[in-house]
Structures are given as C-alpha cells and as structure tokens.
Amino acid sequence: MRPAIRSTFDIVAWIEERGGDAGIDLKGPLLMKLLYLCQAVYASEHNEAKLMPATFLATGAGPIEPDIFLALEQGIGLSDPVAPSDHVEEVLLAVWSTCSSKTAEELDDLLKTDKAFNEAIKRGRNSEIRVSEMAAAYTGGVSTFIGKTQVTKFPDGSPYTATHSSLDAAPSENQEVRFTADGRSVTRWEPKKRVKSKDVKTVHKVIQ
Secondary structure, three states: OOOOOOOHHHHHHHHHHHHHHHOOOOOHHHHHHHHHHHHHHHHHHOOOOOOOOOOOEEEOOEEEOHHHHHHHHOOOOOOOOOOOOHHHHHHHHHHHHHHOOOOHHHHHHHHHOOHHHHHHHHOOOOEEOOHHHHHHHOOOOHHHHHOOOOEEEOOOOOEEEOOOOOOOOOOOOOOOEEEOOOOOEEEOOOOOOOOOHHHHHHHHHHHO
C-alpha cells in the first residue's frame, strides 16, 4: 500500500517547523516518538496504510526510525519539503496539538500503554513495530488525540455519541422513560406549566 507522503523527511520538516514556531527543542528521541505516533494514528484512520515510508523499531529509548535518526544526527534534511495534504495534516495537527507540550517522560508513560510497542519489545530489542499493530493500538484514531468522544451507530445506522446520554436532561420522577427497539431512550414530555384558558385569551389579544 502506497504511503500518504513521499518521504519521512517531509513529516520531519512539518514537525520541526511547528517546533521552531513554538520554541520547542525537538531532540532525536522526542522527534522519533512524535513521528511514530503520527504513523500509528494515520494507520488507524486509514485501514493500516502508512503515513510515510518509515519502519519503526522498538528500543529502550522508545520507537526509532533508524535511517531518519542517523540522518538527523548527521544534519541531513530537506530544503524544499512537500506540504502534506489535508487528510495527512489532520493527523499531524491532532498529534502535535496533544503531544508537543508533553515532556519526553510523559510520552514514555503514554508508550508504556502502547500495545504495538510492547508487543515488539517482547519479540526482542530492535524488533519492527508492525503497522497493523499500530492501527490496533490506536483504534480511536484522530479522536484519541484531539479529545473527541468516539461516535458509534445505532442498528439503523444513525450516529450517537457513546459517552453522552441520549437524554438531554435527567427526567423528573413523573416522566416515563421508554426505549425503542434500536436502544434509544424516549422520554414523554410534560410541560412544567399548564396553559389556562385566560392565558390563551391574553395571547390572542396580543397577536391581534
């Protein structure tokens, strides 16, 4: 499957530009972790497709793309990088907005719960972190990083938000809550104030 962008260096350039604007010193391991998370989230969003033609290895310092790591150590970079497409930048922005303010230690804590990274470590130091495992480790995709609740669907295909009740407000003790066949709750509405005949006459006069 073809990667979404021609080179990992294009993603490096995008991240480094954001880091420069924010005054963040993106050293090797920190940059590697951001690159890895971008690859993992993209794979989750796009059926295990690669964001960039990169292969990440599981090491004691975290995920490492060895070719990029060595190239950056030698000061190699792009002078004219390709700008990412909109759907690629959506993933980059999600990871950047959430993770750029974290310390290396905080990112390490995140990776401790990363099933893809942990499975690769079990296979031995410097084992490849498989893209299929990355996608499975971040099933929430972009929503994992931008704080959106995951949206699922009723049997009829209509969406609902899993973390929010389908009731807009808690029903009173006099209100009856029923459920439809597809699981949605239905509350019989009752007005707080009953309309009296004199109120109707007053409204009628105002309209006239």
